[in-house]
Amino acid sequence: MPLQNHEEIFQKKVDREVRIEPRDWMPDQYRKTLIRQISQHAHSEIVGMLPEGNWITRAPSLRRKATLIAKVQDEAGHGLYLYSAAETLGITRDEMIRQLHVGKAKYSSIFNYPTPSWADMGAIGWLVDGAAIMNQVPLCRASYGPYSRAMIRICKEESFHQRQGFEILLTLSTGSDAQRQMCQDAIDRWWWPSIMMFGPNDDSSPNTAQSMKWKIKRFTNDELRQRFVDICAEQVKILGMNLPDPELKWNQERGHFDFGPINWDEFWNVVNGNGPCNKERLEARVKAHEDGAWVREAAVAYANKRKTDPRQATAPSSSHFEAGQSLLK
Amino acid sequence: MNLLKKFYYGDLPEQKASANDPSLTGEGREGAAAWPLWEIFIRSKQGLDHKHVGSLHATDAQMAMENARDVYTRRQEGVSIWVVESRHVHASNPDDAESFYDPANDKVYRHPTFYDLPDELKHM
């Protein structure tokens, strides 16, 4: 079948909302776009563990400690689901990780900002996860089956993250002066980076049109950003805090909040590696990977020994422990 | 036209088809230590089928099973797990879809609505 026909059939399927599955024909550019987007998304989850992981050992109550571990662990899970989805497109996880480590693959710039205070755990949950959810919900209907399924699972799990963050801020907002100060300061630092998470304005986002035609994306960056601003402008009132934008005000005519200009120079500066923590974040990932190399090798070596040794054709046995079969809690 | 020749998930050949393409195999030390991919199926409760939930990496079946427990059942999603190394899954080719599934199109008599019966007939 000529290429032209393949493309036509493919687009018709997408138009009819038929999901594309791994072994279906797809344009090379579609595959490449997905690999780029899904792996970036996966890297963001993994790098995103670091700024919050910072506070696991300092969480101020046992309840906060447990929920923060659970949340950061969920991010590892989400990264894993996404790497798996990308692997269906013919790239290995090792290769994606290599691309991250050599700086070829990007991750969300938001994680290059520091987390100097406990209130940052709240602000990240409310604003950063909030913005992420806004982006992710439409991706549950992305045209590529494995991506959409991963996103459905992620969105289901993610709902507690934002609530957890808001609850942290809410507690601070009714606390001591120092805590209220902490709360406002975190909101001030995270607000603009969060609304930058939606990416460049539509008129300078060249890939958006094609991604929408392929139904990888459903809404433009600016549409999602506006929706996010509208929601946060209301939610912040419950905290009794302010969003750091003097131009933020309700526009009756548009039926939306107007907001001030975004500092795109800062955005591109961080994207291009000059954010406050780009270097630390990447170094932490590379170090974890390199320190773990001997572990990964040993596990492979052990499995190979077992395969070639006919007397020990089994994996390490748990039969030493009577109750070893209760695998699932 | 070579666009269809890809290294597909769920259909990995015994020897890596893409061994000559470094972008697909990883490199150096990592290449040797790459952990195989496994497909994970979970039964969410007794009486239901196992359902494919995703994949993960592990060096042997035992580890795959435990990883599946830790990764895919953090919220009590399962009562039973199957793991299958991805390269052992044989998948039908979507190009064969017509010959595979379309012939069933005209066998409407396999569906209960094909049979015209009076409404008074109950319990059938």
Next chain:
Amino acid sequence: MTPNQPINISTNQLFNYTLHLADNNLILGHRNSEWTGHGPVLEQDIALSNIALDLVGQARNFYQYAAQLKNDGSTEDTFAYLRDANEFKNVLLVEQSNGDWGKTILRQFLFSVYQYYLYQQLEKCSDRTIASITEKALKEITYHIRWSSEWVIRLGDGTIESHARMNNALHELSEFTDELFIPASYEIEIARQGIMVDPVFINARWREKVEAILREATLPFLSEDNNKQSLSGKEGQHTENLIHILSEMQSLQRAYPGCEW
């Protein structure tokens, strides 16, 4: 146990013992959670974080019971965040630094096996709250043993490098295993009351299981008389490791006293 029961000497020993159980779990859970985001492979990062969560959860159950026994307005958080190192009763093993992945795994394995046999006894003990906490915890611990023993075997019998690293870890940690079986004053007291058996009783079973796994891992066993450590964590004498853990863990509560978080 009713919450209003006055503290007498025997409740006091039970209280100390409950804190001891809680502290072991909290400190090891804390140590394990230091790995979250830094594991050798994503799947194992998740696995160890799960164990950390289990341990913190068990700690909270014991602290809540201790708060009931104390009955003076103490909460799980005042125990975790407002006591000094010399009031912590965890064994030295759990506060040791993470080292490499091998040492962390081995520490978990040595502790989980101890915990398993200990809790098997506690599950049957006369104190109903401790019995029910340990019964629930045993399901988790069973998995911790399974997971950690498989990794001990994999790494011990993996590559030359991994074998050497495990040997090293064994050397570093064996100094701290005897303490598990030397009863503290409160353990002797509650054993006398029949709440709990003497830890010496568990020693033989622990040794047997640990030995079996180490053998499969092609690792040498800990020598019988390696009691080189003169400190007793159970009695509040700790290595510097615990000071560092607490100054990090308690920093916010100490810097802003009396706040809700």
